[in-house]
Amino acid sequence: MQIGLVGLPSSGKSTLFQTLSHTHLDDAAAHRQQANIATVKVPDARVDGLAGVFQPKKKVYTSTEFVDVIGLKKGDRDSTQFTGVFMTNVKTNDALIHVVRSFDDELYPHPEGSVDPERDIHILETEFLLADLAMIETRLEKLRKQLQKMQDEKLKLELHVLEKGFAHLEKELPLRTLELDVHEKRAIRGYQFLTEKPLLVAVNMAEDQIGDKDRIVDALATTFAKAGIAVDAFFGKIEMEMSQLADEDAEVFMADYGLKESALVRIIGAAYRMLGLISFLTYGEDECRAWTIRKGTNAQEAAGTIHTDLMNRFIRAEVVHYDHFMADGSIAVCKEKGHWRLEGKEYIVKDGDMLTIRHG
Numbered sequence: 001m002q003i004g005l006v007g008l009p010s011s012g013k014s015t016l017f018q019t020l021s022h023t024h025l026d027d028a029a030a031h032r033q034q035a036n037i038a039t040v041k042v043p044d045a046r047v048d049g050l051a052g053v054f055q056p057k058k059k060v061y062t063s064t065e066f067v068d069v070i071g072l073k074k075g076d077r078d079s080t081q082f083t084g085v086f087m088t089n090v091k092t093n094d095a096l097i098h099v100v101r102s103f104d105d106e107l108y109p110h111p112e113g114s115v116d117p118e119r120d121i122h123i124l125e126t127e128f129l130l131a132d133l134a135m136i137e138t139r140l141e142k143l144r145k146q147l148q149k150m151q152d153e154k155l156k157l158e159l160h161v162l163e164k165g166f167a168h169l170e171k172e173l174p175l176r177t178l179e180l181d182v183h184e185k186r187a188i189r190g191y192q193f194l195t196e197k198p199l200l201v202a203v204n205m206a207e208d209q210i211g212d213k214d215r216i217v218d219a220l221a222t223t224f225a226k227a228g229i230a231v232d233a234f235f236g237k238i239e240m241e242m243s244q245l246a247d248e249d250a251e252v253f254m255a256d257y258g259l260k261e262s263a264l265v266r267i268i269g270a271a272y273r274m275l276g277l278i279s280f281l282t283y284g285e286d287e288c289r290a291w292t293i294r295k296g297t298n299a300q301e302a303a304g305t306i307h308t309d310l311m312n313r314f315i316r317a318e319v320v321h322y323d324h325f326m327a328d329g330s331i332a333v334c335k336e337k338g339h340w341r342l343e344g345k346e347y348i349v350k351d352g353d354m355l356t357i358r359h360g
Ligand SMILES: Nc1nc2c(ncn2[C@@H]2O[C@H](COP(=O)(O)OP(=O)(O)OP(=O)(O)O)[C@@H](O)[C@H]2O)c(=O)[nH]1
Pocket: 007, 008, 009, 010, 011, 012, 013, 014, 015, 016, 030, 031, 032, 070, 071, 072, 103, 104, 105, 108, 204, 205, 206, 207, 235, 236, 237, 238
């Protein structure tokens, strides 16, 4: 999974990037005209829980990539930077986090002259919307010409979906809220439209806004719900400091600010929910490990994420839920209590299921 951090200049993208990836960027890297990329382990306390029981040789978390993209200003969609550096680094992302500034700091003036998160969300959404419109317009022209010369069912479907998309964007609605069936979705997947990507707004707050956090987040979430946008908040300056502390120190620091989880855990959790992702676990004395799948994946497909051989030679899956296992204390007790069971290939895997694949 790859998640891009986008936003206006000086909104705190590089600050959040460093917080999430526990890296340190020098000034040049934080503002340079190309993207910073980091692979980050997805924290999962369940992997630690299993490791405590099985004492495996290896603990493996899933990972995700964060991309710190250059800042974008109003009107940038017409610039070469937008079509070049920005698009290359954003198109391939599975989801976007729009970092919006809510802190005020004279040292780093806001490019729009004042702090206004709602306006900034609109600015970026509008840039993306106009970029998608322009792309569809060009493509529609070509498609119509092609279809005059020859009849092709695939191209006809593409034309139909793009026309639908165009009308939707003209109503100032992002493509992520356009209802399409699987065939229609597939017909335009190659375009990787910006407004089609799942979007989480991360409001970068000043320390003294802690008491207002929920109110600000709820208000923005209500305003942007119809655009299919999720909203969360972080405290750029202090959370970056926390991310550089040892775990125990960071916990004390976080508690002082009333934060229950690190920015990384909160943001990854939000990204998983947005993308409809869950994790299942495998366990044993060799390795305890988390695997990411889409909600709705069946046991045979889940086996395929471990190895294609396991999918092809799938017989049954031994399944026990992590919560049951930890409460019961061992597989033997899980079996006694009926918490351990055998499931066939059609079984829909749940978040936190511990699987062992029986294969031929
Ligand atoms: N006071 C305060 N300053 C912050 C906060 N978050 C970021 N900053 C500062 O604001 C400046 C800009 O932050 P960056 O993270 O570099 O912003 P950016 O979005 O990456 O900026 P560009 O890459 O130039 O577009 C930095 O000097 C940060 O230290 C915050 O929560 N409070």
